[in-house]
Amino acid sequence: MFKQLLSCLLLTLLLALPAAAQQRIMQSINSNWLFRRDEPQSTVATAATATNWEKISLPHTWNAHDVLDDEPGYYRGTGWYQKTLQVPASWQQRRVYLYFEGANQEAEVYVNGQLAGRHAGGYTAFSFPISQYLKFDGEKPAGAEVLVKLTNRHNPDIPPLSADFTFFGGIYRDVYLLAASPVHFDLDNYASSGTFVTTPAVSAEAAEVVVTGAVSNEAGQARRLTVLTQVLDAAGKTVARQQASLTLKAGEKRPFRQALPRLKQPHLWSTTDPYLYRVVSSISEGKTLLDEVTNPLGLRWFRFDAARGFFLNGQPLKLIGTNRHQDFPGLGNALPNALHEQDVLLLKQMGGNFLRVSHYPQDPTVLQACDRLGILTSVEIPVVNAITDSEGFFQNCRTMQTEMIRQGFNHPSVIIWAYMNEVLLRLPEGVKRDNEPGRAYLKKVNQLAQQLDDLTRREDPARYTMCVNHGAFELYQEAGLTKIPQLVGWNLYQGWYSGQLQGFADYLDRHHRELPDKPLLVTEYGADSDERLHSFRPRRFDKTTEYANAYHQFYLKAILDRPFVAGSMVWNLAEFSSETRQEANPHMNTKSLLTADRQPKDAYYFYQAHLLKTPFLRIGSRSWNLRSGPAAGPDSLFCRQPVEVYTNQPAVRLQLNGRDLGTKTAEFGVARFSVPFGNGMNQLRAQAAGQPGEDMADIEFQLLPANLNSSKLPFTELNVSLGDERTFTDPQLHQVWVPEQAYAPGSWGYVGGTVYKLPGERLPYGSDRNILGTDYDALYETQRVGLTQFRLDVPDGEYEVTLHFAELEAAPAAEQLVYNLAGSTAASATPEAPGRAFIVLLNGQALPELSTATSLRPLQAVSTTVPVSARGQRGIIIDFQARTGQACLNAIQVKRRW
Known part of the structure; x- marks a missing residue:
């Protein structure tokens, strides 16, 4: 509220200034808007008289919450925004514009009932002159009723057509009111600044600076003008200047070019x-x-070399960084500038030097922060997965590319303009690579790529062009997309979506062998990791932190070992919204170095260990500060589990509660220890051997007795995920779910049955579907089927048993997401089952029948809690008696009451 009041006050003060003191005013008008959802056929007349408006402030999206619910899809339709402006009488002779940093994705802007302009595309800025719609009455302010009709509907002529991210709707960036003198720099140049700075020659000895643009005279008479350009250093001292005189006729716009004196040293x-x-x-x-x-103005020169990588200011520089999406939990993509800046700062603090701004131009704050912090960038338009063979689509692509380049032209951080991402990943219906429609489609893709590449080189010949491809080497070769751009980016996921880790290194070598003259960047790589999931036997696609760690350690080494790899960008900086995704963390893509709320994962520390130049030491799995596991033996009071320490120092010494666990040599930035955790709080203390600096971590451990009747470690609680090899930690409920085990006398476990697994090799076990009615999808996505018992040899007493079920078979069809690379993109369903009905008995007490005809609905979480008495040293025996199909169990909790 204070920020809104301050903004209004500043606007009021600025508007009250005398006209002579105003050259150009640009002020945000984010406060006090109204919003309503409406029908697509609504008009400005119906919107102006509508009721039930919601009071909002910008940035705003109407999809902040519906993208995370259990209902498939999210609102992709029409929304209206309304705001009343009071334009001061002193602006009568000025040129007034509305400037939008971004609104997704088709906008119509009306002022006082008249159409000011339309814009297609959700990720570039646009502006419209509105002076002609303002009606002044003497010295009274002019009222301006602004209405914006916006839709994020699918439009085959506007990219992106589909993508692995959410297409949030709304005016989700800042909006400004701009007022300028009738004589001004060009205000109608694709929402750019109207002036463009180039550096034709830069060296350590001297630099050339040239400024171009256009001057507009919208006054009613000719004007004799002076155009002055000055270069100021960081202290504000003028180090170069150039001026020119010109006379402009009324209504004339004239280009100018000013070459400044060379800057020495x-x-x-x-x-x-x-x-x-x-x-x-x-x-x-x-x-x-x-x-x-x-x-x-940043004075630098750079080049890419197909054999030796990237060079900045004549020095080799390995580009290491991330990709970045623009959303945040609870906000959607409507972020305040501070959160955009924070992301760039987090990348810098990691030691990164490159940001791929993917898959669309982002808030201007991002490139401004990259300029200030020293992060090189690539920016691209959102031509993702596929194209539409229409002139409308081609024209929108060309316009977007032009907007992107001109709006970002003056940022020294930008070194690459890109224009396609995995554009052959989703071929249109009926199109195959080897049929006639397929060949025609590849030809059209080639034509669009060539048009965009040619346009980019005309607009900005000083920067490089890039097309980004997925790992179908032959397909992109056949389409010519490895020949057109100056750089080729590959999105590679060997060891995740397909194949083995070694396939990544082999792919890099293949590119260098078959395209020896084409510089290479690894534009995407990553593995999903849910911070709640851990495994000591990590497997591809298990979503555990441990597999993601192994994945990044392999990939980074392969990248650093190859000088011809100019750079690499992890996918992604932070977890981001992808509404169509299901799996363990529905509606989110969790390939990232940070959680959605920007907390570091282990891999973030791993990169810090390799990229930071100052001494670095960090204990891994810091977010896994609540652990559990069985005692090492019947009389043992500890459980050994691995811990990684990330460092750029040679060796690490680790202590547990003051006891020395020894010193380990760091291998490729990682020192590995086996830690004997005891019940309760465990304090780890890491020190770089022989060097200053240390790190500490407190880990609470819930030690499970190996013998449930142990007097040294009484049984209190057990949470088990069936059909699972992973540990699931729930910090909110302070619970740790351990993986299943077979029953052994004196302990606990299942009897009989098999692990549920979907057909195919992508998932090691379990399902990849969103489970409804729960936030604990990972627990319900795995199960043991066909089991006959679950037994616990607990002491006599009173217990509470909670059983969890979800029907994973005979699930309704769902789209097979193309980026999972699982074959067909058609709708698919889990295998048909003949139905399931079974009885559960707890120590002989039968529960109501569980059946797919009644209580077990597909992909729906079901749980039931039952008090149970253990008597006569029999423990707890849970019997499963199948009547139709096989019995199943997804998870079980047992808690001692007294």
Whole structure:
């Protein structure tokens, strides 16, 4: 509320200033908007008289919450925004614009009932002049009723058509009101600054700076003007200047070009020293300043080499960084600028030097932060998965590419403009690679790529072009998409979606062998990791932290071992929304180095150990600070579990509660220990051997007795995930679910049955479907089928048993997501089952029948809690008696009451 009031106050003060003091005003107008969802056929007339508006402030999205619920899909339709502006009378002779940093994805903007403009595409800025719609009455302010009709519907002529991210609707970035003198730098140049800074030649000895643009005279008479450009250093001192005089007729727009005097011994911009100059361009008439624009200037030169990688300012530099999406939990994509900046800072703190701004241009704050912090970038338009063979689609792509380049032109952090991502991943219906429609489609994709590449080189010949492909090498070769761009990016997931880890290294070598003259970047790689899931036998696609750790350790080594790999970008910086995804964490893509709320995962620390130049030491699995496991033996009071410590130091010494566990040599940034955790709180203390610096972590351990009748370690509680090899930790309920085990006398476990597994090799066990009615999908996605008993040899006493079920077979069809690379993209269902009905007996007490005809609905979480008495040293015996099909159990909890 304070921020909104302050914004309104600043706007009021600015609007009250005398006209002579105003050259150009640009002020956000994010506060006090109204919003309502509406029908697609609604008009400005019906919207203006509608009721039931919701009070909101920008940034805003209407999909902040429905993308995370259990209902398939999310609202992709029409929304209206409304705001009332009071434009001061002193602006009558000014040129007034509405400037939108981004609104997804088709916008119509009305002012006082009249259409000011339309814009297609959700990820680039746009602006419309509105002076002609303002009606002034003498010295009274002009009222401006702004209505914005917006839709995020699917439109085959607007990219993206489909993608592994959510297409949030709304005015989700800032909106500004801009007022300029009738004489001004070009305000109608694709929402750019209207001035463009180039550096034709830069070296350590000297730098050339050229500024181009256009000056518009919308006054009613000719004007004699001076255009002045100055370069200011970081201290504000003018280090170069150039001016020109020109006379513009009324209504004339004229381009200009100013080459400034060479800067000698320039302070270069680099990733370790991101020094910024400022370029200030102004228009004056006599001593009166009419307009002024400021742009950042970073003096650097760079090149890519197919054999030796990337060079910045003549020095080799391995580009290591991440991709980034623009959403945050609870906010959708409507982020305040501070959260955009925080993401770039987190990348810098990791030691990264590169950001692939994927898969679309993002908030201007992102590139501004990259300029300041020294992060090199690639930016791309959202042509993802496929194209539409239509002139409308091609034209929108060309317009987006132009908008992206001109709006981001003056950012020194940008070194690559890209235009396609995995565009052959989803072929249209009926199109196959080897049929005539397929060949025609590949030809159209090639034509679009060539048009976008040619356009980019015309717009900005100083930067590189890139097309990003998925791992179908021959297909992209056949389409010519490895030949057109200057750089080729590969999104590679060997050892995750398919194959073995070694396939990644083999793929890099193949590119270098078959495309020896084409520089290579690994533009995506990653493995999903749910911070709640852990395994000491990690397997591909199990979503555990441990598999993701092994994956990143293999990939980074392969990248660093190959000088010809210019750079690599982890997919992704942080977990992000992908509404169509199901699996253990529904509606989210969890391939990332940070959780959705930006908490580091182990892999983040691993990269810090390799990228930071200062001493670094960090105990891994810090978020796994609640663990459990069985005691090492019947009389043991500890459980051994592995712990990794990430460091750039040679060796690490580890202590547990003050007891020395020894010193381990760090191998590729990782020192590995086997830690004997005891029941209760365990404090780990790591020190770099012979070096200053240490790290500490407190881990609470719930030790399970190996013998449930142990007097040394009394039984209190057990939570088991059936059909599972992973540990699931629930910090909210303070529970740890351990993987199943077979029953052994004196202990606990299942008797009989098999692990449920979907056909195919992608999942090691369990299902990949969203389980309804629960936040613990991972527990319900695995089960043991055909078991006859579950036994616990607990002491006599009173217990509470909770049984968890979910019907995983005969599930309704669901789209097979194309990015899972599981074959067909058609609808698929889990195998048909003949139905299931069974009885559960707890120590002989029968529960009501569980049946797919009644209580066991497909993909629906079901649980029941039953008090049980253990008597006569018999423990707890849970019998499963199948009547139709096989009995199943997904999870079980047993808790001693007294």
